[in-house]
Amino acid sequence: MNEPTTACVLIIGNEILSGRTQDKNIQFLARELNEAGIRLLEVRVIPDVRDTIVATLNEVRPKYDYVFTTGGIGPTHDDITTECVAAAFGLETYIDQRAVDAMRARRPEMEMNPARLRMATFPLGAELIANPVSAAPGYRIGNVYVLAGIPVVMQAMFDSMKHLLRGGAPVRSRAIRISLGEGTIAQGLAEVQARYPDVDIGSYPSARGGRLGVSLVFRATDTARIDPAVDEVKALVRALGDEPEDEKLDAESAG
Amino acid sequence: MNEPTTACVLIIGNEILSGRTQDKNIQFLARELNEAGIRLLEVRVIPDVRDTIVATLNEVRPKYDYVFTTGGIGPTHDDITTECVAAAFGLETYIDQRAVDAMRARRPEMEMNPARLRMATFPLGAELIANPVSAAPGYRIGNVYVLAGIPVVMQAMFDSMKHLLRGGAPVRSRAIRISLGEGTIAQGLAEVQARYPDVDIGSYPSARGGRLGVSLVFRATDTARIDPAVDEVKALVRALGDEPEDEKLDAESAG
Numbered sequence: 001m002n003e004p005t006t007a008c009v010l011i012i013g014n015e016i017l018s019g020r021t022q023d024k025n026i027q028f029l030a031r032e033l034n035e036a037g038i039r040l041l042e043v044r045v046i047p048d049v050r051d052t053i054v055a056t057l058n059e060v061r062p063k064y065d066y067v068f069t070t071g072g073i074g075p076t077h078d079d080i081t082t083e084c085v086a087a088a089f090g091l092e093t094y095i096d097q098r099a100v101d102a103m104r105a106r107r108p109e110m111e112m113n114p115a116r117l118r119m120a121t122f123p124l125g126a127e128l129i130a131n132p133v134s135a136a137p138g139y140r141i142g143n144v145y146v147l148a149g150i151p152v153v154m155q156a157m158f159d160s161m162k163h164l165l166r167g168g169a170p171v172r173s174r175a176i177r178i179s180l181g182e183g184t185i186a187q188g189l190a191e192v193q194a195r196y197p198d199v200d201i202g203s204y205p206s207a208r209g210g211r212l213g214v215s216l217v218f219r220a221t222d223t224a225r226i227d228p229a230v231d232e233v234k235a236l237v238r239a240l241g242d243e244p245e246d247e248k249l250d251a252e253s254a255g
Numbered sequence: 256m257n258e259p260t261t262a263c264v265l266i267i268g269n270e271i272l273s274g275r276t277q278d279k280n281i282q283f284l285a286r287e288l289n290e291a292g293i294r295l296l297e298v299r300v301i302p303d304v305r306d307t308i309v310a311t312l313n314e315v316r317p318k319y320d321y322v323f324t325t326g327g328i329g330p331t332h333d334d335i336t337t338e339c340v341a342a343a344f345g346l347e348t349y350i351d352q353r354a355v356d357a358m359r360a361r362r363p364e365m366e367m368n369p370a371r372l373r374m375a376t377f378p379l380g381a382e383l384i385a386n387p388v389s390a391a392p393g394y395r396i397g398n399v400y401v402l403a404g405i406p407v408v409m410q411a412m413f414d415s416m417k418h419l420l421r422g423g424a425p426v427r428s429r430a431i432r433i434s435l436g437e438g439t440i441a442q443g444l445a446e447v448q449a450r451y452p453d454v455d456i457g458s459y460p461s462a463r464g465g466r467l468g469v470s471l472v473f474r475a476t477d478t479a480r481i482d483p484a485v486d487e488v489k490a491l492v493r494a495l496g497d498e499p500e501d502e503k504l505d506a507e508s509a510g
Binding site for chain 2: 011014015016017018019020021022023026027028029030031032033034039040041042043044045046047048052074075076077078079110113114115116118119150152171173181182183184185186187189190193200201202203204205206207217219
């Protein structure tokens with residue numbers, strides 16, 4: 001089997017670290033990357049601080065196949081992602097006329113002042129990523145994809161370029177819901193996990209509609225391996241006096 | 256002025272990285288730490304992989320005053336946080352009778368099997384953190400606070416111990432909402448920021464009730480410095496033909 005394709009997401013923004021804003025980008029990117037066969041192995045949330053952004057970029061970009069950043073590409077003084085990306089790669093920046101044109105086309109009355117021109121500024125060699133929502137593009141440079149922080153814009157940018165990503169086999173999953181406590185099933189579950197080292201079995205307790213229960217999630221690239229592991233755990237659950245239910249994965253939320 | 260007290264949060268869990276679960280712990284901890292006068296400078300989301308957890312713990316614990324982990328302290332095979340924390344500190348683990356008693360008191364009918372005893376297992380020298388929701392405690396060892404992953408349990412643990420945290424002056428904030436585009440205000444805003452280097456001015460565009468606008472957030476430990484910066488920006492906004500509105504910070508959500 002080939003090495004899995006990996007990714008890291010950098011959420012750049014004081015507003016997440018101050019608690020002012022609830023992050024909505026991690027889950028979107030996690031799901032999309034999973035679907036593209038790319039393993040998201042790390043997320044970092046870091047502040048709008050130049051040295052931190054540059055050092056983090058240079059730490060993670062050799063470690064992962066893909067790095068995605070969100071945030072910090074607007075026109076205001078606290079939008080410093082592009083200058084940091086350029087510094088991390090040791091590149092000059094330039095104003096891209098295609099970006100200027102896209103912004104003008106969207107809002108012809110808008111004055112392209114120096115602040116707005118910052119949104120048309122990119123590290124030399126960047127490949128632009130279309131922004132169908134608000135025109136100012138994202139970009140790729142090396143293995144770093146620079147996306148907006150506003151979820152609706154970030155998602156539109158991701159959709160613009162996701163066909164370019166090259167992942168491996170996507171991780172597939174099945175899940176069952178049980179009423180048994182985790183402590184009751186843990187021993188038997190560990191034994192099944194030991195017999196299926198290529199299936200990642202996760203156990204997640206939560207309340208749903210006021211009812212406590214545990215979701216058992218089985219993940220693997222090879223669905224043919226998932227099914228027998230699920231069957232063994234279902235038999236175990238029944239032997240312990242409970243009836244497992246198949247679970248829709250998208251219905252999930254912890255807490 | 257003293258150096259600010261700093262923190263890092265480690266979210267341990269495959270379920271966040273796979274996109275299965277929407278994180279709800281970052282924002283809670285961010286707000287609480289901010290209120291306690293502790294600057295949350297970094298969040299990392301990492302998988303349930305022993306080497307990664309141990310290496311990350313040992314990287315961040317000398318870098319920050321406080322480290323908070325969430326997740327991985329249940330009874331199942333994928334709950335490996337405690338063994339990783341012990342390994343990171345080079346400590347043996349032990350079973351704490353007080354934790355066993357607390358778990359028994361909550362569910363007297365429960366068999367304390369080896370899986371459940373893992374939830375009463377701690378690195379030697381740990382200080383237990385009460386869990387009023389589901390009994391099995393969290394703990395502190397050195398500057399690392401080990402909390403549950405389920406938000407309601409994590410929050411209860413945090414509430415149990417937050418009086419022990421020693422922060423500096425909390426960061427205070429004010430925010431105003433404007434209808435001008437970021438690109439229109441950016442230049443003037445940067446000039447105000449330059450005059451108030453001790454006030455962190457952030458600019459966050461978002462749609463609210465279908466109306467686009469920008470929230471300008473002013474943050475500083477010294478409220479006496481925030482007010483004149485807000486006044487200057489309000490004057491700037493009015494000069495540009497818009498009427499700024501004071502904003503309740505808690506009403507915020509990006510996107």
